[in-house]
Amino acid sequence: MVNEYRDASGKRLVDYPRPSVAVDTAVLTVPPGGPLSVVQVRDAEAGDWRLPGTFVHEGERLAAAVLRSLSEKAGVAGLAPTQLHVFDEPSRDSRGWVLSVAHLDVVPFAALAPGLERAGAQLVPVDDATGMVHGHDDILAFAVARLRTTYAGAPDPHGLLAQPFTISELRAVHEAVLGERLLPDSFRRAMVPMLVDTGERAASGPGKPAARYRRV
Structure with missing residues (x-):
């Protein structure tokens, strides 16, 4: 026993x-x-x-x-x-x-x-x-x-945004998550080195067509 x-x-x-x-x-x-x-x-x-x-x-x-x-x-x-x-x-x-x-x-x-x-x-x-x-x-x-x-330090790490995306679309998601406005130029400089340019361009919107990116 x-x-x-x-x-x-x-x-x-x-x-x-x-x-x-x-x-x-x-x-x-x-x-x-x-x-x-x-x-x-x-x-x-x-x-x-x-x-x-x-x-x-x-x-x-x-x-x-x-x-x-x-x-x-x-x-x-x-x-x-x-x-x-x-x-x-x-x-x-x-x-x-x-x-x-x-x-x-x-x-x-x-x-x-x-x-x-x-x-x-x-x-x-x-x-x-x-x-x-x-x-x-x-x-x-x-x-x-x-x-x-x-x-705060990585581009959409949980994949809330469908790929590929523009920097503006990415910034909008980060602003929603963080609950605050982000400076466009500062955000771009921080995120682009961690992204891959797909060579595609956004088909709509005013001005120059925006580049589309993917997460690394």
Whole structure:
């Protein structure tokens, strides 16, 4: 018979109180001509809007729980969320002691729109997505800060913009993500060395046709 594990104080694992574990995901995108936005789902019982999330089932891996919640609650599949941060403040969730393993995914709008409509989910500008339950405001703020850090130094690293694109189109996406206006000349000088000129030119618009680029 295998002896039951006990630690140095003689306690078994089951003798320690354990929190519930949840996964919550900030799915961010930029709608055409719009600001940085986040996916929200409506809770069937409370009726409020929040980030898609769920409690982790027994024997379930975190990644599987994330994909399950996104499919069942937001109507989206085929995403590749990454772990963002563990939110472990004991009083963060009004339901009790709940650890949230927060995740982030950044997805082109075209990959989200059909599923969101079918599931009754919605896209909300990140500046308007406030007052969410279970500490979701903190999760969203952390996710947005992380995303903005990546967009400060690289051209559209998450591929929100379809390729090829002009520098003006690229700048518009960066402005949406960063939430601020960018100087055109400074932006061009910073980004062009990290892009490949396709040799194509934009077919419309006033003035000289703009060059089209791809990410390296």
